[in-house]
Amino acid sequence: MNQSTSGIAPPSKKQIEAQSxxxxxxxxxxxxxxVHALGQGERCVCDLRDLVDLDMSTVSKHLAVLRNAGVVSxxxxxxxxxxxxxxxxxxxxxxxxxxxx
Amino acid sequence: MNQSTSGIAPPSKKQIEAQSxxxxxxxxxxxxxxVHALGQGERCVCDLRDLVDLDMSTVSKHLAVLRNAGVVSxxxxxxxxxxxxxxxxxxxxxxxxxxxx
DNA sequence: TTGCTATTTGGCAAAATAGCCAAATAGAAA
DNA sequence: TTTCTATTTGGCTATTTTGCCAAATAGCAA
Numbered sequence: 243m244n245q246s247t248s249g250i251a252p253p254s255k256k257q258i259e260a261q262s263x264x265x266x267x268x269x270x271x272x273x274x275x276x277v278h279a280l281g282q283g284e285r286c287v288c289d290l291r292d293l294v295d296l297d298m299s300t301v302s303k304h305l306a307v308l309r310n311a312g313v314v315s316x317x318x319x320x321x322x323x324x325x326x327x328x329x330x331x332x333x334x335x336x337x338x339x340x341x342x343x
Numbered sequence: 344m345n346q347s348t349s350g351i352a353p354p355s356k357k358q359i360e361a362q363s364x365x366x367x368x369x370x371x372x373x374x375x376x377x378v379h380a381l382g383q384g385e386r387c388v389c390d391l392r393d394l395v396d397l398d399m400s401t402v403s404k405h406l407a408v409l410r411n412a413g414v415v416s417x418x419x420x421x422x423x424x425x426x427x428x429x430x431x432x433x434x435x436x437x438x439x440x441x442x443x444x
Numbered sequence: 445t446t447g448c449t450a451t452t453t454g455g456c457a458a459a460a461t462a463g464c465c466a467a468a469t470a471g472a473a474a
Numbered sequence: 475t476t477t478c479t480a481t482t483t484g485g486c487t488a489t490t491t492t493g494c495c496a497a498a499t500a501g502c503a504a
Contacts, residue, residue, distance in 0.1 A: 296494095
């Protein structure tokens with residue numbers, strides 16, 4: 243037999259999809275590493291490439307995943323593309339993880 | 344040419360791995376759905392199975408992913424296995440996502 | 445214009461993940 | 475003991491993800 247269920251409404255399927263896309267985007271070591279760096283300010287793709295030591299095209303695709311999930315945003319200035327963190331809550335959550343893991 | 348880099352020490356590779364395991368665990372609609380439910384209190388596997396409508400064995404494997412990442416913990420009482428949320432910061436982060444997505 | 449630099453996109457093979465069924469396990473009940 | 479119930483594990487295929495190379499794109503410089 244099952245437990246009785248709570249009366250609080252769960253998030254919609256759309257919300258769950260959007261939220262899990264954010265988590266999925268952060269759920270890769272290279273992407274999380276880049277997000278950590280972006281937490282300290284904007285970076286160009288070349289900086290992030292040096293950080294994670296992957297092919298430039300791979301880094302670009304990782305950034306596309308983060309962009310599509312709404313985690314970061316990019317702005318082109320001259321030849322460079324600068325990325326910045328778009329979700330303010332990420333930094334605080336990372337701090338909390340640091341403590342509890 | 345690259346930007347100048349900050350002097351703040353980045354997290355260790357081990358920390359990055361542990362943190363991205365948490366995000367990866369949360370980065371699946373069914374698992375996130377279950378975590379939402381667990382945010383309101385412990386649930387047995389059968390309750391979670393009803394929630395996400397997947398095979399019992401699939402639910403069990405999803406819970407193993409969450410357990411291995413440190414997101415939830417399980418306790419057996421009688422025939423039932425009860426899972427509960429182990430990371431207090433998840434609920435607050437989900438609230439923040441709700442606002443900013 | 446041509447050339448150079450930074451980034452993105454297409455395509456492919458390798459690796460990881462998801463979900464099912466069947467079988468194993470553990471504990472309660474008869 | 476045997477049986478039933480809840481959960482986990484093994485194994486398998488289908489799907490998704492990752493990361494490289496090559497090619498395309500965009501903007502600056504000459």
